[in-house]
Amino acid sequence: xxxxxxxxxxxxxxxxxxxTEPRRVILxxxxxxxxxxSAEEIxxxxxxxxxxxGLTTVYRNLYTLERMGIVTKFHFGxxxxxxxxxxxxxKPDHHHHLVCTGCKRIIDYDDFMDEEIExxxxxxxALSRKHSFHITDHVIQFYGICKKCKAA
Amino acid sequence: xxxxxxxxxxxxxxxxxxxTEPRRVILxxxxxxxxxxSAEEIxxxxxxxxxxxGLTTVYRNLYTLERMGIVTKFHFGxxxxxxxxxxxxxKPDHHHHLVCTGCKRIIDYDDFMDEEIExxxxxxxALSRKHSFHITDHVIQFYGICKKCKAA
DNA sequence: TTTCTTGTTGATAATGATTATCAATAATAA
DNA sequence: TTATTATTGATAATCATTATCAACAAGAAA
Numbered sequence: 211x212x213x214x215x216x217x218x219x220x221x222x223x224x225x226x227x228x229x230t231e232p233r234r235v236i237l238x239x240x241x242x243x244x245x246x247x248s249a250e251e252i253x254x255x256x257x258x259x260x261x262x263x264g265l266t267t268v269y270r271n272l273y274t275l276e277r278m279g280i281v282t283k284f285h286f287g288x289x290x291x292x293x294x295x296x297x298x299x300x301k302p303d304h305h306h307h308l309v310c311t312g313c314k315r316i317i318d319y320d321d322f323m324d325e326e327i328e329x330x331x332x333x334x335x336a337l338s339r340k341h342s343f344h345i346t347d348h349v350i351q352f353y354g355i356c357k358k359c360k361a362a
Numbered sequence: 363x364x365x366x367x368x369x370x371x372x373x374x375x376x377x378x379x380x381x382t383e384p385r386r387v388i389l390x391x392x393x394x395x396x397x398x399x400s401a402e403e404i405x406x407x408x409x410x411x412x413x414x415x416g417l418t419t420v421y422r423n424l425y426t427l428e429r430m431g432i433v434t435k436f437h438f439g440x441x442x443x444x445x446x447x448x449x450x451x452x453k454p455d456h457h458h459h460l461v462c463t464g465c466k467r468i469i470d471y472d473d474f475m476d477e478e479i480e481x482x483x484x485x486x487x488a489l490s491r492k493h494s495f496h497i498t499d500h501v502i503q504f505y506g507i508c509k510k511c512k513a514a
Numbered sequence: 515t516t517t518c519t520t521g522t523t524g525a526t527a528a529t530g531a532t533t534a535t536c537a538a539t540a541a542t543a544a
Numbered sequence: 545t546t547a548t549t550a551t552t553g554a555t556a557a558t559c560a561t562t563a564t565c566a567a568c569a570a571g572a573a574a
Contacts, residue, residue: 226520226521227521227522228521228522228569228570228571230521230522230523230569230570232522232523233522248560249560249561250559250560262523262524263523263524264523264524264525265524265561266523266524266525266526266561266562267522267523267524269560269561269562270522270523270562271522273562285437285439287437289532289559289560290559290560290561291560291561308489308493308495308497310495311498317493317495319489319492319493321485321488321489321492322481322484322485322488325481325484326481329474329477329478329481332474332477333473333474333504334504336473336474337460337471337473337504340471340473341460341469341471341508341509342508342509342512343460343462343469343504343506343507343508343509344506344507344512345460345504345505345506346463346505346506346507347504347505347506348502348503348504348505349501349502349503349505350500350501350502351500351501352485352486352489352495352497352499352500353497353498353499353500353501354489354495354496354497354498354499355495355496355498356493356494356495357493357494357495360494360496378549378550379550379551380540380541380542380550380551382540382541382550382551382552384551384552385551400531401531401532402530402531414553415552415553416552416553416554417553418532418533418552418553418554418555419551419552419553421531421532421533422533422551422552423551425533441530441531441561442530442531442532443531443532
């Protein structure tokens with residue numbers, strides 16, 4: 211077992227779960243991409259490496275990984291969910307998404323994160339006071355037209 | 363035809379569309395609520411007034427209204443889309459949503475809109491320069507636990 | 515080791531929201 | 545009045561996601 215895998219195994223152990231081959235492969239696929247893959251797309255990449263791993267297993271484990279706080283599930287308005295590894299060495303830790311309504315491409319961006327965090331904090335404080343609402347998460351997404359689609 | 367209806371009729375006309383009874387009723391339902399109704403929920407309310415209007419018609423017209431810029435479609439992560447009238451006399455023009463992950467209730471809020479607009483503007487400018495991306499819309503949502511669910 | 519418990523898997527069927535199809539109908543234009 | 549075009553409602557189809565369930569495999573207990 212590779213060194214990185216041992217880490218994963220321990221992480222699963224803590225939740226009383228096992229670090230299986232399908233889980234290893236799914237994490238591998240997610241680690242190797244900067245894209246925002248859907249369950250179906252993940253399944254296809256997984257399938258190339260291990261043709262015996264089924265789609266159900268992919269769905270099931272994406273849910274597991276989500277609960278474990280390892281992946282995040284997004285909805286960009288194209289009829290399916292898309293998944294992203296939270297701790298990826300291919301992406302900035304905290305970032306948001308730019309969705310092109312033309313070609314559906316998704317661009318990560320992480321500018322003005324300080325300003326954003328400042329703004330979010332302010333809102334959180336006000337909301338917890340005004341509505342006694344305890345914020346645990348937020349989603350910020352931008353929609354528009356990318357360079358290519360503008361030219362076309 | 364009521365005075366308000368004439369306005370709607372003209373608006374549809376401009377798009378080469380007709381202001382029909384199903385459309386009138388759907389708009390009526392949306393105007394009369396502060397909730398964030400799903401297509402199914404809208405259909406049920408519409409159905410009470412006009413039992414002959416079908417679910418398909420509701421879906422179709424919500425799409426039409428969306429394209430016309432009259433309603434906005436949201437996705438709060440509960441497996442369906444929810445619709446809101448853009449120009450409603452029951453809601454502030456610009457607002458965001460607080461989603462309780464416990465009871466799924468959605469709270470509108472419109473605090474700190476100035477700060478937000480300031481922040482958004484900054485991001486828009488930077489993005490258009492950096493990625494030549496032209497932003498047309500954005501989504502900001504907060505997830506957390508509401509008062510009731512916290513107590514329970 | 516053997517046995518027992520429990521997590522995991524893959525195939526299949528089921529669900530639920532949304533869309534496509536299509537003939538019938540109603541509104542508008544010619 | 546007729547021709548055109550938008551609209552409708554019912555039905556079937558689609559697509560992503562979940563539930564079911566028997567077979568299997570890893571780890572714990574004996």
